[in-house]
Amino acid sequence: MKPTDFAKHLTEFLSVYLPSQKNVSKNTIRSYRDTFKLLIKYFQEMKSTAAERITMDLLSKEMLTGFLDWLETGRNCSISTRNQRLAAIHSFFRYVQAEEPSGMFHFQKVIAIPSKKAKKTVVEHLTPEAMKLLLEQPDRNCLKGRRDLTLMSVLYDTGARVQELIDVKVSDVILDTPAVIVLTGKGNKTRRVPLMKNTVSLLERYMLENKLDKPWKSEYPLFTNNQHNKLTKEGVAYIISKYVTSARKTSTLVPSKVNVHCC
Structure with missing residues (x-):
């Protein structure tokens, strides 16, 4: 089976763009990687779509909003974690729109997904x-x-x-x-x-x-x-x-x- 455009972009994003061009930390790369592991799991379990069949066209604003909701309600993730996963997705789509300008309108719909507001917590300090x-x-x-x-x-x-x-x-x-x-x-x-x-x-x-x-x-x-x-x-x-x-x-x-x- 021919590799999908999603597979190509994700591999370049995680293995070349983040460590070599953006020089981000290993922890950040690990966090971003985990986001896409969960996204693949979402497709497999909730959409009956195998990893090798995921394409950029499937990654619509509606699909990714559903993924974020699944994290929060299906996996009981906090709003903070939900927003962290969204930040990884935003970063990926900003990278992809530079690689494929023809899909910019589609990609910017995803980039426009807003973070979810969480209740502010009081930061505790020891006296x-x-x-x-x-x-x-x-x-x-x-x-x-x-x-x-x-x-x-x-x-x-x-x-x-x-x-x-x-x-x-x-x-x-x-x-x-x-x-x-x-x-x-x-x-x-x-x-x-x-x-x-x-x-x-x-x-x-x-x-x-x-x-x-x-x-x-x-x-x-x-x-x-x-x-x-x-x-x-x-x-x-x-x-x-x-x-x-x-x-x-x-x-x-x-x-x-x-x-x-x-x-």
């Missing part, structure tokens, strides 16, 4: 007193406790996203005055965040006792698990949760559920 209590929980007499204290201090001091934190390499930590840490966010955009003296002291000790001061370890992840692999988002969430439970045994200053972004 300085609650954060101080949380930082008192790790056992400073053991290696893992000192790692956790350093991790939470960096998270609090820099306001880093969890993904940014776990992506930090040893070479991203600059402790010479003025001390900074280099964070890499969405789209591989970097920013240099200054560090407070206490965090600098914790990092100096942490890196020294873990022998991370060796030049050949510059590309090692800053924070690792018991298997010396880079921490995961779930791993960081577990660490925070553990100390939240500990802190609440003596005080209600710390809420029972603390999102890692609160730190």
Whole structure:
């Protein structure tokens, strides 16, 4: 069977355009890929259409709106997730309209699909007193406790996203005055965040006792698990949760559920 125009464009979009021309992060490419995996699943399960029969003509505004509704009602996805999937579709169709100008009118109907408004949620923040209590929980007499204290201090001091934190390499930590840490966010955009003296002291000790001061370890992840692999988002969430439970045994200053972004 001859490859469809959808197959051709999607392959080029994911494997060439995004990584080489747009230079987007691997996480973004993974998210976009997952969107189209779900779209193919939607065609197979809801439209009885095999992946090899999906064409650009089938990807109408009405079809894609149905897909988004299926995500929200059939798969119980949040409005935020729905909008993320739509953003991937918009990006794909902007790419395709440049490749096939003759279909621009059809493609722009899809690009015009609006995001869905979600209820605004209140962003929670720990008070300085609650954060101080949380930082008192790790056992400073053991290696893992000192790692956790350093991790939470960096998270609090820099306001880093969890993904940014776990992506930090040893070479991203600059402790010479003025001390900074280099964070890499969405789209591989970097920013240099200054560090407070206490965090600098914790990092100096942490890196020294873990022998991370060796030049050949510059590309090692800053924070690792018991298997010396880079921490995961779930791993960081577990660490925070553990100390939240500990802190609440003596005080209600710390809420029972603390999102890692609160730190």
